[in-house]
Amino acid sequence: MSKLEVEAIVNGSVIDHIPAGQGINILKHFRMLDTQRTGAKITVGFNLPSKTMGLKDLIKVENKRLSQDQVNQLAILAPGATVNIIENSQVVTKYRPEIPKHISNVYRCPNSNCITNFEKVSSTFYVLRKASGLKLKCKYCEKIFDKEVVSQTLNTR
Ligand SMILES: [Zn+2]
CATH class of the missing domain: 2.30.30.20 (Aspartate carbamoyltransferase regulatory subunit, C-terminal domain)
Incomplete structure (x- = not known):
């Protein structure tokens, strides 16, 4: 992840390295599309260039901290995803999905x-x-x- 992508968010979660095309499914999965009701601030990038993946999707959610359990649910849609938890513009935790039982x-x-x-x-x-x-x-x-x-x-x- 480039520095710029992280800087844009002060507190929240960044889901990176999503296979291109799965970003929308992840938004649905976490019921993140109902933004008018939740007021959630979400930034989404589709088909971003990635050195390792060719193209990728990326989701930034402000003021929401995904748990390891939630990250594990990505194992179905985006097993190679990385999730950075940001606090005060610093990455404080990195998660990768573990396949849940x-x-x-x-x-x-x-x-x-x-x-x-x-x-x-x-x-x-x-x-x-x-x-x-x-x-x-x-x-x-x-x-x-x-x-x-x-x-x-x-x-x-
Ligand atoms: Zn059944």
């Missing part, structure tokens, strides 16, 4: 017969590491899905 109440189960789509039950997926990539297994119907399939079902309830 389970993800709750973020996505809906793609199985339309699953009880979580009928009853008021929070969805929970177990995260499985397979040779072909990350898979998510629904705790309730026990079906296994590619992460790309599940990540399109953001739980907006």
Whole structure:
């Protein structure tokens, strides 16, 4: 990250090294698009040049400190992301996503017969590491899905 990008924010979180195109999904994931209601100050860069990635997306959120748990949720959409926590214009903490053991109440189960789509039950997926990539297994119907399939079902309830 260049110095300039960090300087623009005094307190908050900078999510960097997001694969180009995933920035918008991360904003949805963290429900950051409802800015009129939350008043959140968010700066977004899409398709920024990156030495290591070609193009990347970047999100700066003022006055919000992401937790390691929240950063871990990026493991599905942006496993190579870096998150800098800024206080008084200084980077005080750096996080990288660790693949969580389970993800709750973020996505809906793609199985339309699953009880979580009928009853008021929070969805929970177990995260499985397979040779072909990350898979998510629904705790309730026990079906296994590619992460790309599940990540399109953001739980907006
Ligand atoms: Zn299910």
